Amino acid sequence: MPMDAAGRAACLSQFFLSSWRCYPKLTLTRYALCSKSKAYGENLSTRIDSILDSWLQVAVKPGIEELTLFLYEDEEYIFPISLLSLGVRSSIRSLELRSCVFRPTPELGPLRGLTRLALRDVRITGLKLECLLFNSLALELLDLIHCHRIIFLKIPSVLLQLSCVKVRGCSYLRAVENKAPNLSSFTLYGQVSKLSLGATLPMMKVFVMRCDKVIRYARANLPPIMPNLKTLELGSTFEVNTPMLPSKFLNLKHLIIQVNGETLSPSYDYFSLISFLDASPSLETWWLDVRHFFEGSSHLRQLPECHHDRLKSFEVIGFSSAKGLVELTCCIVKRGNNSDCQDAMCRAIRTAELEEASRAVVAIRRYIEDKVPSTAKLTLVEPCPCRRCRSTHMDDE
Structure with missing residues (x-):
């Protein structure tokens, strides 16, 4: 090789070496690998796989x-x-x-x-x-x-x-x-x-599961095999009432339950979730997402008092006027140390959602507010009064 050609090759090699160090990502496109005449007639993936194999063998x-x-x-x-x-x-x-x-x-x-x-x-x-x-x-x-x-x-x-x-x-x-x-x-x-x-x-400290009927499954099956469970997160689109059982989550401190209310049966009773409170004497926080909309509450059932002194926070996202949910909240705030009942945050909402949110506020004022003891704090996030939510909410189709 002539001396000048050898010099140019050496410079070029150093340039490529520097490029690889600065640009470690390899992008293989049809434009880069195939001429226009062969771009659609050649097996591009085979060529890319071959190049990728060779590159991996080096890297x-x-x-x-x-x-x-x-x-x-x-x-x-x-x-x-x-x-x-x-x-x-x-x-x-x-x-x-x-x-x-x-x-x-x-x-x-x-x-x-x-x-x-x-x-x-x-x-x-x-x-x-x-x-x-x-x-x-x-x-x-x-x-x-x-x-x-x-x-x-x-x-x-x-x-x-x-x-x-x-x-x-x-x-x-x-x-x-x-x-x-x-x-x-x-x-x-x-x-x-x-x-x-x-x-x-x-x-076992954290268990997260999302599928149909998972809330009932978790209550019935998990306590015996997870005695030291600390955090439980459940998400369900179709659910049945949770039974009261003798088994306990003795060490459970944090509970998260998300339910897609739009797929629930109208007969579903939110109050059946009290089974988790009964089974969790160490529970400190409970986050409940129940974004669904119901007709107004009817007469509440006479419920036994729920003794639970360690619960520090109970937060409800999408609180509605569903009777079972109102009853569940009443039972908890009587004994909780700090309860939070919250509706959805600022966002564009449908007319039906806005109406149900207003009914939920009425239900809280009528059935829950006067039952909150002095040792507990009730935080109610009412329907957002801002112009964006009020003026841009979507009409039901």
Whole structure:
């Protein structure tokens, strides 16, 4: 090579080296990879996958601690298991994949240092995931989002360090079986026919679940297997009345319940939620979201007094004039130390919502206000008087 050509090549190499250091993101577009004549006649995804494989082989080396691969609308790309060589498996701490195919095998070997595994829109079966989990003994966090190939999620007992599991939007998931003994936080968005979190979870502190009839399910099934549960968050679109049961949440301090009132049966009795108060002698805060609209309250039932001295805050979002909700609030404010009943904050609302909010204020004034003892504080957020809410509310269709 002539001397001047060699000099130019050396300068160019240094320039590219500097560019890679300053611009670590790789953008592969049809314009960059294909000429106009071939742009629509060539398999672009095959070319991109080939380039991506080559780039990953260069980038993923022993000693790497964090690997995050986000693809968009490309669930056909097969993540190369060969990347997880012995040196990589020994060093990697966090693995996060999005929109690809992931097929770990028993021959993969242990990922001794992996503490965080996050998969989103990843095509992986329950068996393949179980295989990976058995090889990840240091795992602390498992986060699965929209992994639709998983039907049965099995979490093995060898995961002694696993403390947090999040499963959201896995639409074909039907069963969850956990045997990890130290799980302390579990989140499930979806409907499953079988949920087994272990005979006893002494460390469980946070449980979040959203699906139909989850409120009744939680009251009936969780106290025996979660004796040390501290925070419980439930969300339901279809619900049935909660029964009074002898089992207790002895250590529950924070309760969050969200109900989609628009899908509830008109016969649903909000007062049945008193079962949670009866079962939770240590409860300090209760946040209740019941954004629904009813006709005005009728005569209230004569209810037994509810003894609960530790409750410091009871907050209702979307308070309405529903009889059961008024009765529930009356029962709580008589004994609570600090109760907050709040309506929705400033926003554009429909005429029907505005009318119901006004009825809710009347119900509070008539049935609740005079029952608040001197040791409790009632905060009522009335319908917003601002011009934006009053003038821009939407008429019902």
